[in-house]
Amino acid sequence: MSRLPVIAVTVGEPAGIGPDICLRLLDRVRQAPFAARIVVLADRFLLAERAALLGLPVSLRDWEASQPPRADTLDVLHLPLAVRASAGRLNAANAPQVLAMLDRALAGCRSGEFAAMVTAPVHKGVINDAGMQFTGHTEYLAEQTGTPRVVMMLAGGGLRVALVTTHVPLKQVPAAVTPAALEETLRILHREMGRKYGISRPRILVAGLNPHAGEGGYLGREEIDVIVPVLERLRAEEGMNLLGPLPADTMFSRSVLARGDCVLAMYHDQGLPVLKYASFGHGINVTLGLPIIRTSVDHGTALDLAGSGQADPGSLFVAIEQAIEMACR
Numbered sequence: 441m442s443r444l445p446v447i448a449v450t451v452g453e454p455a456g457i458g459p460d461i462c463l464r465l466l467d468r469v470r471q472a473p474f475a476a477r478i479v480v481l482a483d484r485f486l487l488a489e490r491a492a493l494l495g496l497p498v499s500l501r502d503w504e505a506s507q508p509p510r511a512d513t514l515d516v517l518h519l520p521l522a523v524r525a526s527a528g529r530l531n532a533a534n535a536p537q538v539l540a541m542l543d544r545a546l547a548g549c550r551s552g553e554f555a556a557m558v559t560a561p562v563h564k565g566v567i568n569d570a571g572m573q574f575t576g577h578t579e580y581l582a583e584q585t586g587t588p589r590v591v592m593m594l595a596g597g598g599l600r601v602a603l604v605t606t607h608v609p610l611k612q613v614p615a616a617v618t619p620a621a622l623e624e625t626l627r628i629l630h631r632e633m634g635r636k637y638g639i640s641r642p643r644i645l646v647a648g649l650n651p652h653a654g655e656g657g658y659l660g661r662e663e664i665d666v667i668v669p670v671l672e673r674l675r676a677e678e679g680m681n682l683l684g685p686l687p688a689d690t691m692f693s694r695s696v697l698a699r700g701d702c703v704l705a706m707y708h709d710q711g712l713p714v715l716k717y718a719s720f721g722h723g724i725n726v727t728l729g730l731p732i733i734r735t736s737v738d739h740g741t742a743l744d745l746a747g748s749g750q751a752d753p754g755s756l757f758v759a760i761e762q763a764i765e766m767a768c769r
């Protein structure tokens with residue numbers, strides 16, 4: 441039996457580009473094999489149909505851990521869809537299967553069958569349309585593992601950007617940036633930079649929430665009331681290396697970034713547009729603070745590209761490489 445770690449890749453939304461980019465894994469393996477076994481969790485008929493649509497001559501095989509890997513064959517753990525999926529056309533009937541795929545990957549990670557899970561994109565809207573409340577993999581995996589707080593971090597283009605709040609409406613952000621949320625997020629980020637990246641005392645650049653970090657209270661008080669006291673406490677009591685609160689508009693300049701190992705943004709669209717501008721297609725998303733390793737692509741379901749052959753699989757390749765590195769660390 442192979443001693444390589446096994447990485448579970450979930451195919452995500454069946455109508456999106458997840459199947460397309462998973463099928464391209466064999467291109468990557470032919471160029472340079474991963475230092476791991478890869479198993480794709482998907483409906484094998486979906487993959488076969490999408491391969492035919494894309495004109496990709498892919499050989500699919502049912503996953504057996506005891507079988508040696510083959511460079512010309514994609515190992516598939518078959519999880520059947522409820523209904524046949526068409527590229528680019530969402531169907532809420534398949535949403536339970538999309539979540540079941542995550543559950544299967546998570547169970548395998550927890551039992552030791554898989555060393556890590558790597559997720560191709562899901563469509564949050566269609567899962568909600570099916571009547572299941574879902575805001576993202578990050579929150580779902582936290583809930584399923586009973587983890588009270590996890591941290592979403594995206595990495596690419598020489599940047600690492602973590603978030604205090606994730607998939608919440610903008611108007612709820614200020615209330616969600618509480619002392620406890622900020623403190624717990626910083627502790628997870630501090631710890632996981634050591635565990636996952638080998639940086640034991642990370643320099644964390646912390647953004648303010650308001651324009652110009654509140655301008656001394658004239659443009660908002662969250663910096664004075666929440667952020668500064670938390671940073672001072674964690675510096676004094678836990679020895680964390682924290683710089684901030686910094687005005688978000690200038691903290692992504694080269695000279696400021698050079699002073700940190702990662703950035704902590706207060707909300708999704710404060711940090712991620714910069715990261716995606718710097719690295720879209722080659723960045724990754726990692727969930728910090730989970731009891732398992734999970735990385736993901738930096739892009740969504742791109743329904744407009746599904747089945748077209750134009751989906752770039754680069755981010756999936758990097759997400760797998762980084763999951764392997766984290767698993768072997």
Ligand SMILES: NC(=O)c1ccc[n+]([C@@H]2O[C@H](COP(=O)([O-])OP(=O)(O)OC[C@H]3O[C@@H](n4cnc5c(N)ncnc54)[C@H](O)[C@@H]3O)[C@@H](O)[C@H]2O)c1
Nearest residue numbers: 560561562563564565736739740741742744745750751752
């Ligand atoms: N990891 C995830 O599961 C994940 C990540 C981001 C977004 N999403 C979800 O995906 C859905 C669509 O989101 P969106 O439209 O905001 O973003 P998107 O990333 O799907 O698309 C944004 C633009 O980028 C292009 N694009 C995306 N991936 C590409 C690739 N691999 N190669 C080439 N071009 C690519 C698309 O064609 C589109 O023009 C939403 O439901 C969103 O919540 C999921």
Ligand SMILES: N[C@H](C(=O)O)[C@H](O)COP(=O)(O)O
Nearest residue numbers: 576577578579725736738739
């Ligand atoms: N916020 C992520 C992004 O912009 O790429 C994305 O929606 C995926 O989130 P999950 O990993 O929680 O599904």
